[in-house]
Amino acid sequence: MKLYGYFRSSAAFRVRIALNLKGLDYDSSFIHLRRGDQSQPEFLAVNPQGLVPALEIDDERLVQSLPIIEYLDETHPEPPLLPRDPSGRARVRALAAVVACDIHPINNLRVLRYLHRNFGQDEAAIGDWYNHWIDSGFQALERLLAEDRRTGVFCHGDRPGLADIALVPQVVNAERYQLDMGPYPTIARIFERCMGLDPFAAAHPARQPDRE
């Protein structure tokens, strides 16, 4: 099993956490996004989207972080990353989607580059943009977590799962842009708890071989 990733990609970070939680060994191929490795023909043959992560298993390549994680959960059921009841599963998937659909893609490197190159936005304006979308998503997530009895030590109950896997890398990104986490106490509490666990801590960008 080979993971195509980049230390700072939060989508690759999610898959690293999932692989660690499942106790699965994997090889790594480092795709340097700032240098443009993702646009080289060799990588586009792996993933025509030119995005990380991609996971190679035997002769197959899987793309998109949440579908990859669902695949890992279906093929390696223990420990489960989703609850058993359809309603709980919908909740966990939705919490993950708030990050994976409505925060992260808007703040992705290629989007920030478009703002800079095509719209001439400077670093300060791009920083405001970045934190605006995190704040918007975190405000909603904080309510969805704080107002629901199913929230436990982690996003859903007392076992880490798909929602925590999506949340943690986004908080790491927020820290990088110095976003004040004060308004999101439930998110901050869950983040701290996750980072106390080795599968999350070992997946942190700062601990990857390709870190800078």
Added chain:
Amino acid sequence: MKLYGYFRSSAAFRVRIALNLKGLDYDSSFIHLRRGDQSQPEFLAVNPQGLVPALEIDDERLVQSLPIIEYLDETHPEPPLLPRDPSGRARVRALAAVVACDIHPINNLRVLRYLHRNFGQDEAAIGDWYNHWIDSGFQALERLLAEDRRTGVFCHGDRPGLADIALVPQVVNAERYQLDMGPYPTIARIFERCMGLDPFAAAHPARQPDRE
């Protein structure tokens, strides 16, 4: 069952298709996004994200279109919207995620408004932005579809499913912005086939009671 939606929201469009494919009746609550209904306290109590769709079932509210559709598929298994094999499921979810994560959120109304209000971009610049992200995603989707033997009459085999449900509303958006579909023949072929089916056709924005 009540769907909170808006005729032009492509995420709500997805859920309408899924409900139609499953043959499920539902009530509608129309949230007028251009007038700002989604930011009113009544709707924020339904979905703190202030986005459509949301699906109310008994005393529960589900949010985020793909998790809602997976819930419908788990609770009403026929006809299935995902294949049975984990590898096929990962593929279909990934095709849906290319649209739902990497095209649609970047082109969402709230993002276009930010470009206009905060960055002073005009209609032409915003149109370029819009088509840039559709083109980028469609180029990848076209390859993922055209180069994979599992693509059939529909995105995966000969039965419509989650990937088609995500794809069709995005093509309708592309048509609205006059994107040339010539470079994406496989997408165009699948779109035409889907639109020949009543569950897709009846979910089209132009056929919703709240259309303008």
